[in-house]
Amino acid sequence: MPPDLAELPIFSTLTPDQLAIVAQGMTRVTLDQGENLFLQGDPAARFFLLIEGRLKVTQLTEDGQQFIVRIVHPGELCGFGPAIGRTIFPGSAEAILPCRLLAWPRARWEPLIAAAPALAVSAIQAVGRKLDEAHTRLREMTTEDAGRRIAHLLLRLARHAGPGPDPVEIPFPITRQDIADMSGNTLHTASRIMAAWEAEGILLRARRKVIIADTAGLAAIAETRD
Amino acid sequence: MPPDLAELPIFSTLTPDQLAIVAQGMTRVTLDQGENLFLQGDPAARFFLLIEGRLKVTQLTEDGQQFIVRIVHPGELCGFGPAIGRTIFPGSAEAILPCRLLAWPRARWEPLIAAAPALAVSAIQAVGRKLDEAHTRLREMTTEDAGRRIAHLLLRLARHAGPGPDPVEIPFPITRQDIADMSGNTLHTASRIMAAWEAEGILLRARRKVIIADTAGLAAIAETRD
DNA sequence: CGCGCCATTGAACAACTTCAACCAACGTGG
DNA sequence: CCACGTTGGTTGAAGTTGTTCAATGGCGCG
Structure with missing residues (x-):
């Protein structure tokens, strides 16, 4: 088990008690380069935190065109459909480098943010940042x-x-x-x-x-x- | 005071106690057609719920081009920078119809979502939907x-x-x-x-x-x- | 060593933008 | 209530950008 939970920046402010809650139900996932973490349309049964590597998140349009939603970098949450009320993944995630991740079942989302409000705040802010980034890209595309x-x-x-x-x-x-x-x-x-x-x-x-x-x-x- | 708080769909599930907390510090705002609710760069001192009318949210790029971020429809939150850790408004909001809104000072955000968790959930989901919409627009722009x-x-x-x-x-x-x-x-x-x-x-x-x-x-x- | 994937490049073409002129509706002041 | 300026909208022609079609090269893996 390479990294200790407490060493990850996102968890660094938590107490041992809180860390214990975070660890409940948590599993580790590794991916080889080219493997898919999840596919568009899969039930969003888990959400993830990327520790190392890079993921490419893409969507496929009905007529077969590919659209790259984002690149996921280490330290970022991904696949948090559960947090925003989604039940299936709106895109696919592929490892473009070998990856190590943490995974939780979706039911852990509420207890987890309840135990670590800082996590909730940072999750909301992460979504906000992505919204900003999407708007930036939109503006660039048009201007x-x-x-x-x-x-x-x-x-x-x-x-x-x-x-x-x-x-x-x-x-x-x-x-x-x-x-x-x-x-x-x-x-x-x-x-x-x-x-x-x-x-x-x-x-x-x-x-x-x-x-x-x-x-x-x-x-x-x-x-x-x- | 035209609408009773409890009649708004977003508050319809709250108890009288919770409604009292929601009402604290709340003010009402009306705008004539063409008036601005806030301007890009203004300190994000308040956040808003649109009751009636329509708002057009725009950003101005450094080189003077206008970009329309979204149209705000009745029942939607807007200007919730505080919720995602922003201190200034990233765009301007103009009334394209006469508008009636509710407004709260930014400091009320935390107590408000604490009092009405349903509100927190719907706020997160609202941000998630906007992210989806932005991605849809991005995909349409490119394909x-x-x-x-x-x-x-x-x-x-x-x-x-x-x-x-x-x-x-x-x-x-x-x-x-x-x-x-x-x-x-x-x-x-x-x-x-x-x-x-x-x-x-x-x-x-x-x-x-x-x-x-x-x-x-x-x-x-x-x-x-x- | 041969096939497939990644990449490059040229030429023809289509789509969209730019430039420019013009028209029509609205509102304001005389 | 009419003249006139302003704003919103239309349309043509010319120009540019980016796409499509097509052909070719090279690296890497089995």
Whole structure:
């Protein structure tokens, strides 16, 4: 059992009593790269906290198009349908890196937030932040052109790599197709634009890999106002 | 004091004791058409429940573009920044019809949800629904063309008119520009597409007014899969 | 070593935006 | 109550962006 509960930031303020309640019914889950944690339409029987790795949450439209809802980073809750009154998962979650997670049955949600109100507050705030992020993406989709959207996306992904000097590597594998889906483009447009940036020395690219060589240059593209 | 608190659906399950707590610190607000309830950047000192009328919530980007976050319908909470840890309003809210609201100071949020847990649950679910809606809009923005996006938008707006036979009137004034902003188009594209629909007998239009004459026809456009 | 997945690139095309002009309804003040 | 400015709305033509279609290259795994 690698990590002690108390060492996780989200639980660090809890008393031993509260930790005991948190631990009730809790199980650990590990996923290999490429495995699915849950599929769209599955009953939302459990909710999860990602400890290590990365998850990609996607939705499939009726007509077969894929839409990437978000990337889940370590320390974040996911699949908390139960908390907002959902009974099935609205999307699928795939491990894009090997993952370790904690899982609780949905019935534990109420006792858990009752035992640790800080958790409830942070859950609500997490939902709020995601709403903000969704609005930001919506605003970008409607007011910005393809290049700026991709630039914003890469900067956002890179921020999760933690602060650091150039070059910044996006810390998980990601295909051009993923980038195109997340930024509302086709694979082709994304590929072209990023090829141009590579020529300008802003990016380094490899198979399923992106490295930002010039954060300032990319930020300049993202902020360009016509 | 027009409506009795207990008559509002959201409070209908509360006991008199709980209602007394809800009423503490509560004030009533009325707005004329065109007035602002709050402006982007204002300190989020209060949160609101819309009883009657309609609000339009917008954000202004740094470079001056407007983005319509949502329309607030009667019975919905709005401006609940305090609930998700915000101290300023991230957007502006304008009355597009004369409005009546209830308002509470932000400090009342915790006692209020403590007194009426049903309210907390419904607040979390309200945020969850908005997240869903934002994701739906995002998905539509990236996978659908202009016409289908407008069709979906109009159907969504019309649903708030309540069920009823054709023709369905969208129950608040709305400009072509608003429709374009909400569906991620320019005024021009929206105007052209809707003009075509009017010629086909699907819509009736007037200044600041849209009436759906053929809901099934519009739904067919919205669902067309290529 | 050969197949499949990921990626790149060019050319033709369609969709949407921009630019620009114009029209009609509303409201206000003389 | 009429003239006129303002706001909301329509429409055409030109221009741009991004998509579609099509072909090709290369890495990695069995």
